[in-house]
Amino acid sequence: MNPFASALLAWFDEHGRKDLPWQHPRDAYRVWLSEVMLQQTQVVTVIPYFLRFVATLPTLRDLASAEEDTVLALWSGLGYYRRARFLQRAAQICVDKHDGELPRDFAALAELPGIGRSTAGAILAQAYGLRFPILDGNVKRVLTRHLGIHGHPGQSPVEKVLWQHAEALTPAQRTADYTQAIMDLGATLCVRAKPRCDACPMASDCVAKRDDLTTQLPSAKPTKAVPTRDTVMLILRDAEGRVLLERRGPQGVWSGLWSLPEAGDHDQAWRAAQSMATIDDAQALPSFVHVFSHYRLKVEPLLFDEATARPRIADNSNLRWCAPDERAALGLPAPVRTLLQNL
DNA sequence: AATCCGGGGTT
DNA sequence: AACCCAGGATT
Structure with missing residues (x-):
């Protein structure tokens, strides 16, 4: 044996x-x-x-x-x-x-x-x-640690290797x-968190114990690569410090919330800004990434200062110039609120 | 290969 | 809240 x-x-x-x-x-x-x-x-x-x-x-x-x-x-x-x-x-x-x-x-x-x-x-x-042989969650945990097998046990190639070892042992x-x-053993000693290696009969031959990998193995389920989207957020600010906010549509993220006007790139951002206000120059603020469950949003804020509202772009149900103290009463996406607060 | 099924415990 | 648990069937 x-x-x-x-x-x-x-x-x-x-x-x-x-x-x-x-x-x-x-x-x-x-x-x-x-x-x-x-x-x-x-x-x-x-x-x-x-x-x-x-x-x-x-x-x-x-x-x-x-x-x-x-x-x-x-x-x-x-x-x-x-x-x-x-x-x-x-x-x-x-x-x-x-x-x-x-x-x-x-x-x-x-x-x-x-x-x-x-x-x-x-x-x-x-x-x-x-x-x-069997290969359940306990066996997967014990074998990945004992043999130092990396990769999520749920993935086919890893599972295949685990079955081979389970069979051989x-x-x-x-x-x-x-x-x-x-x-x-898997249920009482080789548990997921804080395994009791001191009491394990196979600790002297355990790769994870030897290399201090018990917290790394079994490897966590790979967080599937979420796509990253890019957006330019327009910050149109007038002389009184008011910022133009736009209500988002009924679909998609942040639906119904008040947020900043967005554009696909700086070119489109300029055109959009000029359609809404008289502006002079733009200042690119540090970009940041906001993480959703299903994608990452890279935000490039573009600040247009000293903007003057065009007469035809008046406040309405979907667009409004908003002073800092008015923002508290509005539903703003958290990253947008933070962004405006740090101006 | 990814998704679904499901309530409960752990962190 | 996220992750995991004596997994298997379905797509």
Whole structure:
């Protein structure tokens, strides 16, 4: 057996979780139910749901023949309700095609609705003791740290590498214990924040521990590159210090808020400024970036001082000259308010 | 490869 | 508020 599995199993014998509800009695139905409930759901949340579920529907055949409303009621509050429908559909398939039992064959298992590669492996390992790897959030965290694997575990190439390591490290002996052990380690010691490396049996071989990367691994989900847009904001200021504000349209960001007139570039900014006021010169102020959830806005403020309002550009519902003390009562985008305050 | 599903806990 | 959690199905 490889040293990793050996050390992990020795730790498990001493510190592993051995009293989870689905561990006694341990049968394929209960393991399956627990695995599905535990998809993206934490253990402490699952336990009461699991106990209620197996008390009401103790066997796979009970589940297969139950009313769908009953199953959904038992699931109510857990979330991901599609899991409950898949669960019952899979149970019915097992009754129809597999003699009322979960198949011991990986392909047949993974074909059932709601059972993917990891859940199939978990069932085969936990319920039947067969040598199949799992790769859940715990295993991903443990392996990325132990092996120093960078890149977000959700990305295909990273996940592929993780599956290869998970496969290689899973021992042929005590596979059920090993599977439980690596999840226990991830859940109790190799936790996301402040892992307890001092108590970890594999700390001496851990790349993340060695290189002080436990806070870096597993790599965070890449914040998808948000596009950056450019805009020129026109600050037309008259001799009294009033600034021309424009009400934004009903669509898009800052809809309905009072903001500065904008233009695509300095040329357009000049033309726009001249259409609204008599102006002399322009002063480019330091640009800044405002971050939205879906894009970044690079703002280039252009200050036109000593502007004189053109007679035909009078205050109206969408355009107004606004003194500094009037701005407080208006809805202004935060960066615009800041920009004007710092003039 | 990206998105959706979902409530709850953590930071 | 953002991120993560015993992931899988869908597009």
